[in-house]
Amino acid sequence: MINLETPKKLRGFIKQANQVADNFLRANSRKYDLAEHEYPKELDLLASLIDGMGDSGQGQGAGAAGVRRSEDELEKDKIKNGTNMSSVLSVIEMCWGDVGLLLSMPRQGLGNSAIASVATDEQLERFKGTWAAMAITEPSFGSDSAAITTTAVKDGDAYVLNGEKIFVTSGDRADSVVVWATLDKSLGRAAIKSFVVPKSLPGIRVERLEHKLGIRASDTAVIVLDNCRVPAENLLGSPEIDTKQGFAGAMATFDNTRPLVAGMAVGCARAALEDTRELLEKAGVEIDYDRPAQTQSAAAATFLQLEADWEASLLLTLEAAWLADNRKPNSMEASMAKAKAGRVGNDITLRCVELASTLGYGETELLEKWSRDSKILDIFEGTQQIQQLIVARRLLELSSSQLK
Amino acid sequence: MANRKDPMGIGLAVLNRIASSPTIDKLGLRKAAERAVYQGAKSGFQVAGAANRTFKKRKGAGQPQRLAKTSAPGVFDLTPTEDQQMIVGVVEEFAAEVLRPGAEEAEKNNTTSKEVLQQTGEFGLTLLNIPESLGGLSEDRSAVTGVLVAEALSNGDMGQAVACLAPAAVATAISLWGSDAQQQTYLDAFTGDDAPVAALAVAEPRPLFDPLTLETKATKTANGWKLNGVKSAVVRGTEAELFVVSADIEGQGPGLLLIESSTAGVTIQDDPSMGLRAAGLTRLVLTDVEVPADALLGDGSTDDYRECIRLSRLAWAGLALGTARSVLDYTKEYVKTREAFGEPIAYRQSVAFMVANIAIELEGMRLVTLKAASRAEQGLDCSREVALARKLTAEYGMKIGTDGVQLLGGHGFVKEHPVERWYRDLRAIAVMEGAVLV
Numbered sequence: 017m018i019n020l021e022t023p024k025k026l027r028g029f030i031k032q033a034n035q036v037a038d039n040f041l042r043a044n045s046r047k048y049d050l051a052e053h054e055y056p057k058e059l060d061l062l063a064s065l066i067d068g069m070g071d072s073g074q075g076q077g078a079g080a081a082g083v084r085r086s087e088d089e090l091e092k093d094k095i096k097n098g099t100n101m102s103s104v105l106s107v108i109e110m111c112w113g114d115v116g117l118l119l120s121m122p123r124q125g126l127g128n129s130a131i132a133s134v135a136t137d138e139q140l141e142r143f144k145g146t147w148a149a150m151a152i153t154e155p156s157f158g159s160d161s162a163a164i165t166t167t168a169v170k171d172g173d174a175y176v177l178n179g180e181k182i183f184v185t186s187g188d189r190a191d192s193v194v195v196w197a198t199l200d201k202s203l204g205r206a207a208i209k210s211f212v213v214p215k216s217l218p219g220i221r222v223e224r225l226e227h228k229l230g231i232r233a234s235d236t237a238v239i240v241l242d243n244c245r246v247p248a249e250n251l252l253g254s255p256e257i258d259t260k261q262g263f264a265g266a267m268a269t270f271d272n273t274r275p276l277v278a279g280m281a282v283g284c285a286r287a288a289l290e291d292t293r294e295l296l297e298k299a300g301v302e303i304d305y306d307r308p309a310q311t312q313s314a315a316a317a318t319f320l321q322l323e324a325d326w327e328a329s330l331l332l333t334l335e336a337a338w339l340a341d342n343r344k345p346n347s348m349e350a351s352m353a354k355a356k357a358g359r360v361g362n363d364i365t366l367r368c369v370e371l372a373s374t375l376g377y378g379e380t381e382l383l384e385k386w387s388r389d390s391k392i393l394d395i396f397e398g399t400q401q402i403q404q405l406i407v408a409r410r411l412l413e414l415s416s417s418q419l420k
Numbered sequence: 421m422a423n424r425k426d427p428m429g430i431g432l433a434v435l436n437r438i439a440s441s442p443t444i445d446k447l448g449l450r451k452a453a454e455r456a457v458y459q460g461a462k463s464g465f466q467v468a469g470a471a472n473r474t475f476k477k478r479k480g481a482g483q484p485q486r487l488a489k490t491s492a493p494g495v496f497d498l499t500p501t502e503d504q505q506m507i508v509g510v511v512e513e514f515a516a517e518v519l520r521p522g523a524e525e526a527e528k529n530n531t532t533s534k535e536v537l538q539q540t541g542e543f544g545l546t547l548l549n550i551p552e553s554l555g556g557l558s559e560d561r562s563a564v565t566g567v568l569v570a571e572a573l574s575n576g577d578m579g580q581a582v583a584c585l586a587p588a589a590v591a592t593a594i595s596l597w598g599s600d601a602q603q604q605t606y607l608d609a610f611t612g613d614d615a616p617v618a619a620l621a622v623a624e625p626r627p628l629f630d631p632l633t634l635e636t637k638a639t640k641t642a643n644g645w646k647l648n649g650v651k652s653a654v655v656r657g658t659e660a661e662l663f664v665v666s667a668d669i670e671g672q673g674p675g676l677l678l679i680e681s682s683t684a685g686v687t688i689q690d691d692p693s694m695g696l697r698a699a700g701l702t703r704l705v706l707t708d709v710e711v712p713a714d715a716l717l718g719d720g721s722t723d724d725y726r727e728c729i730r731l732s733r734l735a736w737a738g739l740a741l742g743t744a745r746s747v748l749d750y751t752k753e754y755v756k757t758r759e760a761f762g763e764p765i766a767y768r769q770s771v772a773f774m775v776a777n778i779a780i781e782l783e784g785m786r787l788v789t790l791k792a793a794s795r796a797e798q799g800l801d802c803s804r805e806v807a808l809a810r811k812l813t814a815e816y817g818m819k820i821g822t823d824g825v826q827l828l829g830g831h832g833f834v835k836e837h838p839v840e841r842w843y844r845d846l847r848a849i850a851v852m853e854g855a856v857l858v
Binding site: 332 | 495497500501504628629630632726729730752756766769772773775776777779780781783784785787790791793794798800803804806807808809811815
């Protein structure tokens with residue numbers, strides 16, 4: 017039965033997440049925006065709290081690892097609001113607090129999502145408790161993940177990794193990095209595998225940290241792998257090179273992480289909308305949902321448009337998560353959500369600055385910060401253009417050689 | 421599946437009507453248009469002369485019958501019920517086999533054929549929101565079903581869809597807000613074999629129209645109300661026998677009144693517009709129209725009227741979804757077969773991305789519309805969600821319409837393809853008020 021309200025069983029949990037976001041993240045937003053690269057120590061306590069909630073079952077499987085698609089729990093004919101839904105809803109709340117700080121949450125890295133998505137049960141157990149960053153991008157490529165030049169060469173019971181990775185979120189603070197590398201460049205996409213590389217191993221080092229437009233609370237690292245020997249059992253998924261399956265295995269991670277990034281944009285944009293609405297109301301602008309927008313002030317009409325776009329991106333995000341929870345293919349919907357939420361998240365936050373004039377532009381409010389933070393959400397985990405490409409190829413049933 | 425407690429139990433009732441309809445059997449559906457003509461000829465064109473129908477006034481015994489709220493399931497779910505899937509399946513097929521092929525002709529004639537109207541009558545569309553106790557099909561509100569049906573019909577042709585849904589709007593209004601006496605007086609006619617042509621008239625022809633600030637006035641008289649004003653976007657006004665009209669009611673603000681077409685001072689003017697031509701749009705001119713005190717729908721309250729505005733916008737949003745889907749499906753095929761520079765134009769990102777964006781915006785506006793509808797039927801406040809659904813369907817519906825023509829280039833501009841009609845129809849979403857309801 018069609019119902020798009022927040023699932024009843026998750027409402028209490030979401031309220032909790034909102035309080036956490038308000039007290040731990042929002043409260044420290046400006047502090048770590050100004051103090052780039054300083055470790056947000058408040059998060060250690062929070063991370064323990066979240067681990068505790070997770071272990072006691074109260075966390076509803078939320079967090080980066082909540083995207084795992086387990087086989088056993090789906091009851092026949094029963095619609096499920098599971099861990100994908102709760103993860104995405106908690107990410108929305110946390111990013112309403114602060115995107116940069118959410119990305120810095122110990123043990124909640126994108127690498128953790130990757131492990132949860134593709135690890136075997138044995139690996140999942142072995143990597144439990146690790147804080148895993150994700151390393152895909154290299155200096156020579158961004159969107160074209162198949163162009164990976166980092167190599168992994170089998171040597172006895174280990175793989176030897178060599179290469180340079182950039183834009184590694186939490187690369188400095190995490191204790192391991194999920195590294196994408198190729199076993200054999202000549203075999204193309206199928207030879208690309210991901211490895212969990214503990215930072216304690218010799219041969220992996222953080223080269224430097226980036227200074228950024230936004231999400232400054234989150235460290236973005238350049239990581240160098242120099243003859244780094246990684247135990248063979250740290251390869252995620254199958255070590256076989258299956259040219260038929262191609263890239264699908266590695267790319268499956270994205271079906272799970274893209275709705276999360278869409279959720280980040282939704283949360284960040286909601287923060288801006290709520291703040292702006294309050295400021296507008298103080299300035300005497302009322303938003304009337306029953307009167308046509310064009311009979312209201314330009315500010316109210318703009319706000320209505322932004323709110324409409326926001327609602328669409330929220331529901332696209334929930335749809336992608338709902339599909340995943342119910343074991344339905346969601347590649348296209350995940351990309352739709354990411355495309356819509358990425359672009360409107362950026363548009364909303366920028367327009368909110370505009371609506372609030374110099375008050376919005378200054379650092380006394382957080383509006384200007386959100387408008388900087390939101391930009392990355394239309395870029396990482398697949399840019400706007402990559403999402404459109406994925407949607408278009410699926411819709412039009414075209415291959416990557418037809419629609420380049 | 422369907423028992424009395426099942427909120428979608430109405431679905432089976434609808435299906436039963438469809439199954440027992442001589443025009444729709446699974447095998448014969450491809451011939452549905454011809455069969456419809458046969459059926460229409462057999463029963464004769466009974467609408468002639470019906471404009472003089474008078475509705476025999478009946479006294480109410482007490483409380484009006486109201487549809488119950490749908491109970492909240494508590495789970496986020498995008499799956500239509502089995503009943504909804506079946507209803508939509510049949511309506512979709514009807515839209516594809518009858519409405520789509522007949523769209524050009526209906527537009528040329530500025531009307532929807534009697535056969536098509538009769539067929540949708542047999543589906544029971546008018547009865548969806550009439551309580552079972554009054555001869556309808558329903559126990560519960562079913563705004564979601566209403567949106568899904570509007571979407572499915574409009575996927576065939578928006579103009580004919582509006583014509584088919586217009587009488588249901590009046591039946592729904594009486595059922596949701598009418599007094600017991602009004603329900604007894606009018607709903608019988610809608611549940612009988614010869615349902616009246618009826619129209620919900622809200623819009624007025626002027627810039628920046630706001631349905632909450634009306635120039636049509638109902639002033640108090642000794643015996644009731646006197647109405648003056650001009651209403652626009654009145655569907656099939658020339659044939660309509662009964663109107664529900666919005667007016668600024670003296671002493672209480674905007675609200676709804678019932679006016680029978682035989683009342684003195686009622687005149688109808690053709691108002692052909694850029695699209696929706698099959699809906700036979702007219703203006704309803706009210707000149708010193710005197711109606712009795714009990715012509716107020718229910719108590720003519722502004723709260724009911726606000727709800728009416730919201731449910732009407734929701735129906736228009738549903739209609740936008742269907743036509744936008746037509747554009748998506750049509751352009752998808754076109755860009756894959758049309759070649760330029762030695763390859764299908766779909767191979768170009770500038771083309772393919774436009775199609776991708778049509779799909780993305782359509783999915784977004786569809787979800788928001790469904791959320792608004794599900795809130796409406798659960799009895800939750802839906803003013804915000806309806807406003808957002810309207811904003812999205814108006815904005816992106818039109819964008820999809822114009823991109824549809826653009827993707828076909830010059831071929832999109834000529835009538836050889838239906839996209840120019842969809843473009844004209846989709847312009848309606850932002851300007852329409854009233855006419856249809858879910």
